[in-house]
Amino acid sequence: MSAEFTASEITGGKCAVVVSDQLPAGLGANAASVLTMTLGHRVPGLLGPDVKDADGVVHPGIVLIPVPVLTASNDRLREIWELAGHGDVVRVGFSSLAQSCRTYDEYTDRLSGTATQDLDFVGVGVFGPRKPVNKIVGSLPLMR
Numbered sequence: 001m002s003a004e005f006t007a008s009e010i011t012g013g014k015c016a017v018v019v020s021d022q023l024p025a026g027l028g029a030n031a032a033s034v035l036t037m038t039l040g041h042r043v044p045g046l047l048g049p050d051v052k053d054a055d056g057v058v059h060p061g062i063v064l065i066p067v068p069v070l071t072a073s074n075d076r077l078r079e080i081w082e083l084a085g086h087g088d089v090v091r092v093g094f095s096s097l098a099q100s101c102r103t104y105d106e107y108t109d110r111l112s113g114t115a116t117q118d119l120d121f122v123g124v125g126v127f128g129p130r131k132p133v134n135k136i137v138g139s140l141p142l143m144r
Contacts, residue, residue, distance in 0.1 A: 014133040021071040035125035070140040089128035
């Protein structure tokens with residue numbers, strides 16, 4: 001399911017990715033990359049058009065707005081997941097279950113037998129109107 005936003009809602013909106021402060025750098029980067037790719041798929045218009053450089057080489061469009069990568073405790077990630085599930089905010093979760101799977105088939109098999117309340121989120125991505133997104137993630141530190 002994709003969310004529909006106008007061009008002005010995209011450029012006036014806010015996007016953020018929050019990863020667990022308990023993850024080592026490599027797993028944190030992995031979680032952030034999965035979340036940003038999924039948000040790019042779920043929010044049509046979030047990516048800009050392709051651009052030609054001075055030599056005529058075409059470069060794929062990149063995200064139209066900044067995407068800070070923030071950190072939070074695992075408990076706070078659960079709160080973010082729950083808070084972002086309301087209104088016009090699009091949320092994408094990435095769990096330790098997902099991160100431990102080697103294939104998408106393994107992921108779908110394991111996830112289909114796991115209740116949402118039993119998922120341990122290691123990352124959550126959000127996009128939506130600036131005010132509600134700021135309320136959810138505005139006080140969190142950048143990933144270092």
